[in-house]
Amino acid sequence: MGKKLVVDSSVLIILSRRGALEAYLTRRKGEGYEVLVPRAIVRELLVEPKRYAEGIKVKYPELASKIMQSVGRVNGAIQQGLIGVETVNYREYSKIMDNVRKRLSRLDAKPEHAVKKGDPELIILVIQLYDKFKEKIFVSTKDKSLIKILKLFSRRVEYGILNGP
């Protein structure tokens, strides 16, 4: 069992667009990390960009093709098991989930139901993995606010931030 590294879509999108995703995942694997993402963000990585590419392909065929290649790279990494997709246990973590949603909605001044799934799922996954393995969980994201929310749970979970790709 390797060290657990929860990676946000921001990192994966940038790496795949730069064509550096596979090198990154191989490097992290070599360093002993198991790269994991919550199920909610798979949609952001595969479904949404595909739909976006289809919507622009008549006017911007070159860009649409580049986006599809980038989606293909992420999909390939998931299929090969270089990125593990984890399911968050909503039943077990419902209270914490509500708390995370509350914090996020306060940040944005929007109702809780408007909070996108990706942010709370990423934070809950870190907590869930820590509860399961009782070891430091590593997180990689480009999103400062997400780290800020995660810090609020630092008494409950031991985590480390991996900066940059």
Place this chain on the structure above:
Amino acid sequence: MAERTISILRAVGNPNKARVIAHLAKHKGETAEDLSKHLGYPLPTVYKYLRELEAARIVESEVKGNVRLYHVSDFKLVISPERLMRAFEGQSILDVYKSKYGDEGMKRLSELMAKVDDGKMTFRQAASTLGTTYYEFVSLLNEIGAIDG
């Protein structure tokens, strides 16, 4: 390939990073500590440069025993007006966004970027406020150069 060209240009355009590349080309397989000592850059700065150079696939590393050794990858950058045109004038998500939302949209994007940078809003919240997908928003930040590394 355009993004690769841009990431190489970004790396070699910084004289300090270019020195790291030059040094590694001459002295193959050095540690970050070696580089810090030989080039006189603070160790955290060396790590930052190496992370960025690895992300741009200009530098590779391998673990030997308990040390990480860095090497220069075999890369070649050919600059010509046509290549630069392809790299910088190719179709981008920013072009699509601009054509859809115009100057007003750019103003909103810049306001949200400031909020995201101040840690007042997550990327997902900003994307939702802007009316884009998360993928578009992150790509916009990347194309504008608002995300380092």
